[in-house]
Amino acid sequence: MLTLAKQVAAALKRRESAVMVTVVNARGVDSGVKLGAKLLISADGLNHGSLGSEDLDRAACEQAADAIEEGEPRLKQYLPDGTLAPRRSRTYVQLLFEPLLPPDRLLVIGAGHIAVPLHEIGTILGFEVIVVDDRADFATRERFPHADEVLCIPFGTVPAQVAIDRTTYLVLVTRAHEHDEAVLKRVADSPAPYIGMIGSKRRVITVYRRLLEEGVTPEQLARVYAPVGLAINARTPQEIAVAVMAEIVSVKRQGKGNHSALRELPRSLQTVAGAARPPVSLPEF
Amino acid sequence: MRTVYDDVVERLEQEECLAVATVIQARGSTPQKVGAKLLVHEDGRTQGTIGGGCVEAEVWKEATAALRAGASRIVEVDLNDDVMGDVCGGTLTVFIDIWQPEATPAHDPNENRS
Numbered sequence: 001m002l003t004l005a006k007q008v009a010a011a012l013k014r015r016e017s018a019v020m021v022t023v024v025n026a027r028g029v030d031s032g033v034k035l036g037a038k039l040l041i042s043a044d045g046l047n048h049g050s051l052g053s054e055d056l057d058r059a060a061c062e063q064a065a066d067a068i069e070e071g072e073p074r075l076k077q078y079l080p081d082g083t084l085a086p087r088r089s090r091t092y093v094q095l096l097f098e099p100l101l102p103p104d105r106l107l108v109i110g111a112g113h114i115a116v117p118l119h120e121i122g123t124i125l126g127f128e129v130i131v132v133d134d135r136a137d138f139a140t141r142e143r144f145p146h147a148d149e150v151l152c153i154p155f156g157t158v159p160a161q162v163a164i165d166r167t168t169y170l171v172l173v174t175r176a177h178e179h180d181e182a183v184l185k186r187v188a189d190s191p192a193p194y195i196g197m198i199g200s201k202r203r204v205i206t207v208y209r210r211l212l213e214e215g216v217t218p219e220q221l222a223r224v225y226a227p228v229g230l231a232i233n234a235r236t237p238q239e240i241a242v243a244v245m246a247e248i249v250s251v252k253r254q255g256k257g258n259h260s261a262l263r264e265l266p267r268s269l270q271t272v273a274g275a276a277r278p279p280v281s282l283p284e285f
Numbered sequence: 286m287r288t289v290y291d292d293v294v295e296r297l298e299q300e301e302c303l304a305v306a307t308v309i310q311a312r313g314s315t316p317q318k319v320g321a322k323l324l325v326h327e328d329g330r331t332q333g334t335i336g337g338g339c340v341e342a343e344v345w346k347e348a349t350a351a352l353r354a355g356a357s358r359i360v361e362v363d364l365n366d367d368v369m370g371d372v373c374g375g376t377l378t379v380f381i382d383i384w385q386p387e388a389t390p391a392h393d394p395n396e397n398r399s
Contacts, residue, residue, distance in 0.1 A: 001384050002297040009290040024309050024380040025359055036357035036382050073320030075309050096309050096380065098320060 004040060007048050008100060015102035017043045019067045021060040023051055025094035029080050033093055043068065051095070055082035060095060067097040103128045104167045104252070107192075109158060109183050110174035111138035111150075114198065117241035118171060119144050125245060127169070132158060134179075156182045164190040169248050171228065172197040177207050185211055188220035194251045196244060197226035205266060212272045218265055225251075225261045289322055292332060297386045301327045302355070304348035305382045308335050313364065313375015327352060335379065340364065344379050351381045 011018050023037045032052040039057055040048040041064040051057050059082035067074060077085040077092040085092040106122035108115045111133035122129045123146040130149045133139040139152035153161050155174060164170065170192045172180045180197055184207065187195060197204065204226040211221065229243030230250065243260070250257030289305065296303040304325040308317055317336040324332040325348035335344060340362050347360045362377040 002294065002386055005290050005293040005297060005384065009288065009294050012288050012290065022380070022382065024307075024382075035359075073307075073309075075319065094309075096307065098307075 001038075004038060004049050007040060011040075011042060012100060012102060017068050017102065018100045019060075019064045020098045020100055021051060021064075022096045022098070023056075023093060024075070024096045026092070028091035029093055033080065051093075053080060053082075055080065056093060056095070058082055060097070063097060068099050068101070071099050071101060073098045102167065104169060105130060106248070107158075107162060107164070107168055107170045108132065109155065109170065109172045110179065111135070111143065112173060112175055113237045114173045114240050114244075116143065117238045118173065118244060119147050121241050121245045123147075125249065130162060132162065133174075155179045156186065158183050159186045159190065164192050166191040166193060168192045169194040169252070170196070171244055171248075173228075177203055177210075180207050181210055181214075184224065185214060185216050188216050188223070194248055195224050196228035196247065197224055198228045198240075198244075199226060201227060201262065204262060205269065208265065208269055209272055212269060218270075221265070225259060227260045227262070229260050230257045231260045289324065289333070292324055293384055296326065297384060300386050302352055302386070303327070303384045304352050305384060306335060306344050306348050306360075307380050307382065308377055309359075309380045310378035311375065312377075317377070323348070325349060325352065336377070340377060344381070347379075348381050351383055355383060355385070357382045 008020065019041045021039045021041065023033055023035055026033050026035065033056065034052055037052045038049045039051050039060055041061055051060060056078060059078055074097045076095050076097065078095060079085045079091060080093060104127050106127035106129045108118050108129065108131045111131050115131055119129045119131055129147045130151065131139065131144045131147045132151045132153060134152065134154050136152050139150050141150055144150050151161065164187055170187060172183055174180050177199065184197065208221055225247060229240060230246045232243050234240045234243040247257055247259060249255065293303055293305065306323040306325065308319050308321045311317065311319055321335045322333045323335045323341060323344060325345055329349060331345060335341060343362050344360060347358065351358050358381050360379045360381060362379060364375050364377065
């Protein structure tokens with residue numbers, strides 16, 4: 001069982017998806033099917049272990065892709081031949097399908113005073129946390145003891161150095177708007193489900209104006225949550241971190257959080273975006 | 286990022302058994318959902334949670350018994366019997382899986398390609 005546990009731990013470290021299938025109940029079945037028997041099905045089709053019957057192994061493999069897609073643990077009842085058991089069947093094998101998915105990532109760009117509580121709350125919420133800054137004395141392990149990675153790299157290299165996928169929640173909390181711009185224009189078309197950027201309305205509008213001039217589209221800006229966080233009148237860095245992480249939870253769980261972000265581009269920016277364009281409204285909350 | 290499986294590996298490498306209790310069915314208004322896990326070590330220490338104190342006390346008792354017996358088992362926990370009052374109602378079905386350092390026939394880690 002150690003081998004199997006190691007394989008699971010390693011797959012999760014490599015951020016691979018897999019499904020762990022376990023026999024959790026068996027009634028009226030007198031084959032080699034035993035309680036606790038396991039089959040690990042990797043996304044690449046390489047499997048480890050067995051449920052004790054080839055038919056069940058095959059049936060479980062057929063379900064694997066759906067289980068990963070659903071993303072939630074499911075219990076299913078089978079007959080020993082691998083077909084689904086009818087309701088109230090006296091003979092059945094219960095299989096627990098547990099999708100093993102890599103944890104969501106929180107990518108904190110900027111290692112200043114808000115990044116510290118952000119990385120702490122992110123860790124509590126189960127995110128894999130990565131912190132980025134270009135200053136070696138800020139991007140340190142001592143400052144971010146809970147982070148999975150602390151990277152000291154130029155801001156402009158973020159999308160090249162850190163893979164941004166649809167499980168990456170990105171927060172821009174750099175010390176200057178030119179750094180926000182450098183990252184934002186490179187991640188505006190990324191599959192990240194959340195891009196938040198700190199700053200007063202004025203700073204946000206300054207950043208948006210420059211990006212529109214550089215060719216970023218209003219539609220791309222429409223995805224950005226800026227000013228960042230839910231509207232809870234947060235003042236201290238810790239409170240701001242709570243507002244941001246609550247916003248991320250709300251986006252992730254499709255909640256109804258009241259966002260602070262701009263709801264539409266100010267008139268002055270709509271002309272920058274091109275007078276011929278219809279006015280673009282910002283994120284649909 | 287540590288996962289349950291890192292803990293499992295760590296225990297098994299120490300030549301210890303480990304009970305992994307997983308909620309497999311939840312009916313009624315239960316505090317935890319399917320897939321929630323509680324780890325019980327040989328020395329009785331726990332990690333994770335599958336809900337309220339009363340549920341956990343019962344599952345812990347079953348898990349330590351399962352560890353002694355060296356065999357996985359299923360436990361039904363009736364939350365309506367909760368002496369703490371009627372905060373929760375419903376039933377939880379919990380699978381207590383015993384992970385052992387040595388491979389047993391049921392857990393033969395033979396590899397096969399589908």
